[in-house]
Amino acid sequence: MKKFDKERVLLAIAAPALALVAAFTVTALVLLATGKEPFNAFGVMFEYGSKADSQVYILNKATTYYLAGLAVAIGFRMNLFNIGVDGQYRLSAFIAAAVGGAMNLPGLVQIPLIILVAMLVGAMWASIAGLLKVYRGVSEVISTIMLNSLATALISYLLVDGRLGVLDPDTNIVSTEPLPESSHFFTIPAGGDLDPVWGFLVVAVLAGLAFWFVLGRTRFGFDLRSVGRSEPAAQASGVGVKRMIVTSMVLSGAMAGLVGMPTVLNDTHQFTADFPLGVGFTGIAVALLGRNHPVGIALGALLWGFLERGANRLEFEGYDKEIVGVMQGVIVLCVVIAYELVRRYGIKRQQQRVGAELAQQAVNLTKREVAQ
Amino acid sequence: MKGTLVRRASKIAVAGIATAALAFSATACGSSSEEGDKDKGIGLAYDVGGRGDHSFNDSAAKGFDKAKKDLKVGGKEMTAKNTDTEADRYQKLADLAEAGYNPVIGVGYAYTPSLAKAAKKYKDTDFAIVDSVVEAKNVASLVSAEQEGSYLAGVAAALKSKTGKVGFIGGTNSALIKKFAAGYVQGVKETNPKATVDVQWVTPGSTDGFGLPDRGKDMAEGMLDKNIDVIYSAAGGSGSGAIEATAKKKGTWSIGVDGDQYYEKGLADYKNSILTSVVKNVDGSVYDFIVSVLKDKKAMTGVQTYDLKQGGVSLSYSGGFLDDIKPKIEEAKKKIIAGDIKVKSTYAG
Numbered sequence: 001m002k003k004f005d006k007e008r009v010l011l012a013i014a015a016p017a018l019a020l021v022a023a024f025t026v027t028a029l030v031l032l033a034t035g036k037e038p039f040n041a042f043g044v045m046f047e048y049g050s051k052a053d054s055q056v057y058i059l060n061k062a063t064t065y066y067l068a069g070l071a072v073a074i075g076f077r078m079n080l081f082n083i084g085v086d087g088q089y090r091l092s093a094f095i096a097a098a099v100g101g102a103m104n105l106p107g108l109v110q111i112p113l114i115i116l117v118a119m120l121v122g123a124m125w126a127s128i129a130g131l132l133k134v135y136r137g138v139s140e141v142i143s144t145i146m147l148n149s150l151a152t153a154l155i156s157y158l159l160v161d162g163r164l165g166v167l168d169p170d171t172n173i174v175s176t177e178p179l180p181e182s183s184h185f186f187t188i189p190a191g192g193d194l195d196p197v198w199g200f201l202v203v204a205v206l207a208g209l210a211f212w213f214v215l216g217r218t219r220f221g222f223d224l225r226s227v228g229r230s231e232p233a234a235q236a237s238g239v240g241v242k243r244m245i246v247t248s249m250v251l252s253g254a255m256a257g258l259v260g261m262p263t264v265l266n267d268t269h270q271f272t273a274d275f276p277l278g279v280g281f282t283g284i285a286v287a288l289l290g291r292n293h294p295v296g297i298a299l300g301a302l303l304w305g306f307l308e309r310g311a312n313r314l315e316f317e318g319y320d321k322e323i324v325g326v327m328q329g330v331i332v333l334c335v336v337i338a339y340e341l342v343r344r345y346g347i348k349r350q351q352q353r354v355g356a357e358l359a360q361q362a363v364n365l366t367k368r369e370v371a372q
Numbered sequence: 373m374k375g376t377l378v379r380r381a382s383k384i385a386v387a388g389i390a391t392a393a394l395a396f397s398a399t400a401c402g403s404s405s406e407e408g409d410k411d412k413g414i415g416l417a418y419d420v421g422g423r424g425d426h427s428f429n430d431s432a433a434k435g436f437d438k439a440k441k442d443l444k445v446g447g448k449e450m451t452a453k454n455t456d457t458e459a460d461r462y463q464k465l466a467d468l469a470e471a472g473y474n475p476v477i478g479v480g481y482a483y484t485p486s487l488a489k490a491a492k493k494y495k496d497t498d499f500a501i502v503d504s505v506v507e508a509k510n511v512a513s514l515v516s517a518e519q520e521g522s523y524l525a526g527v528a529a530a531l532k533s534k535t536g537k538v539g540f541i542g543g544t545n546s547a548l549i550k551k552f553a554a555g556y557v558q559g560v561k562e563t564n565p566k567a568t569v570d571v572q573w574v575t576p577g578s579t580d581g582f583g584l585p586d587r588g589k590d591m592a593e594g595m596l597d598k599n600i601d602v603i604y605s606a607a608g609g610s611g612s613g614a615i616e617a618t619a620k621k622k623g624t625w626s627i628g629v630d631g632d633q634y635y636e637k638g639l640a641d642y643k644n645s646i647l648t649s650v651v652k653n654v655d656g657s658v659y660d661f662i663v664s665v666l667k668d669k670k671a672m673t674g675v676q677t678y679d680l681k682q683g684g685v686s687l688s689y690s691g692g693f694l695d696d697i698k699p700k701i702e703e704a705k706k707k708i709i710a711g712d713i714k715v716k717s718t719y720a721g
Contacts, residue, residue, distance in 0.1 A: 057459055057463070060459060061457070061459070152577050152578060153576065153577060155577055156544075156545060156576040156577020156578070157576070157577075159577070160545070161547070161718070162720070167547050167718065169717070169718075170504070170505035170513075171481050171484045171504040171505055171506075172481045172503060172504060172546070172547040172548045172551075173481055173484060173504070173547065174546070174547050193493075195459075263457065267457070267458055267459075268458060268485075273546060273577065274456075274482045276455055276456065276457045277454045277455055278454060278455045279455070282455070308460070309463075312450075312460060312463050312464065312467070313467070315450055315451070316448070316450065316464075316467050316468075316471075321451075321453075
């Protein structure tokens, strides 16, 4: 029995190790192909990425990516591919920032209100895709992509001077009304003249705990996962599949609503046209990296933040900054492939072992029979 | 059984990576990524699109290249991405300043907050921002009066149009591009009140619209089908598509932007349909600023408005297509400079 455990640990370490080694090898080859020395590039990234101010940057970026990863993972857990996290978080952040800018209540009331508005908007926007899937059979992949474009159009229609936007004539920037001081989320000082760590990190950790608890420890989570594994089986055991689809889409959207909040509440305190784009897609990669597990997603988010910090530095050092985009893509592919390979290998080993044990039993049996 | 085995396995893996990552990040506390000294030359951070956009960023690059050559200094260029946050933009500027680049220039209004922050921290570095205003002692704000040049384009369009219908294609409906639209529409209307202006955006709400020549061509063809015969594009690379479309229909004109597009090599085949260009002298303002820092040792500060009066924006006469109406354009120009014509800088819609 002891030997069996050791093998399992080895298998478990094999997958991520394999993925990382493969990713670095492929990236090194790409770097060589561009005529650059690869190990220096990795050195630059590690050295720069491990500095104190880089760590603050990585934590802050990872906060956003973690929430995006969770939002995507909720869908993944029940086989729903919510590509619309991107539109959901931008629309939520926009509406929430506009609502927050229009009010001036004490922070204790207003901050939760802003967060609530964001979650509601995200949930409602995502529920459109859920309802379309349940009642009209529209694939959520298609509808959420479409809803991303619609969100962009809606924001650009409303983010205009005189509608929900305010134009600063000096800077040419149109933004929502800035949030009052009272609605600035708390920050955690990082010491020295470093930028502080965003307090929303705490909310992200709580969201991760909630994710783990609801999906892993409640009847609802069990139903959700069982629908993801097999719809007919879930239905047969009395789970309302349609209701579960809409509910998980709504939950995914509500989580997506949180994605823009660290930026709005901790950083910009308003929504402008250059609000970060594409975080929803990063969330897909991060969820894949993290195997839809709350801890795994956290690591994926941190890795992503680290790579981006390094990317900016690589550009400074004269490397093509696209190289990090290549690295990110390669890592995701390698992780997915490595886990699949290791899984198959593990199954094969298990089958062999079971086969061997059965054969042994049969042999023992015949021996006994012969003896008798 | 299989399922739990695999899941258990991945849990252990996750824990393993977690430990490794923590160990890695814990070793590095304390030090900061800031180091370097000395004058290394000019630092320039581009907006999304970067060098090679045939428009705004390229114009800044031109000023940067000229200054590097004339003053024999080095320099470094950085480029923004669509996914960039405040922290990313700040990092670019701070990295440049920290490494000893001086001056440091942010190209585009997206750098407004990050440049303000960087200027506060690096008080000995001279900063400049293009197309926006940052109030600080060590910052020069290089802004242009795009609406004034565009007004003159409107006058030319109204006088040259036979159908009385003219068009405007903007890259996106941002406040900056609306300045172009505002001046143009006003110029058309005040020259020929009966003329109509069709204003369209390539991609409202997204900066993609500055790099889609095929889309610009489609939109221009749509306008030409509606008997519009002069089209002004303030849409970066998308504008070249519009220029191509008007070149294919006889008797129709396009109006270029940012640089004098009559002389642009990539557009040489179409130059006989390029009526004029609204020249925005970003290269000039960037160059002036660099010279003020490195050569005159007296850095420009405050708001530097590049307008008609000062030659920062102008209407080109290349090709001689405007020769017959030149007096009228010069008259409008004089009135704007004298303040008799007030050109609006905001466009509603």
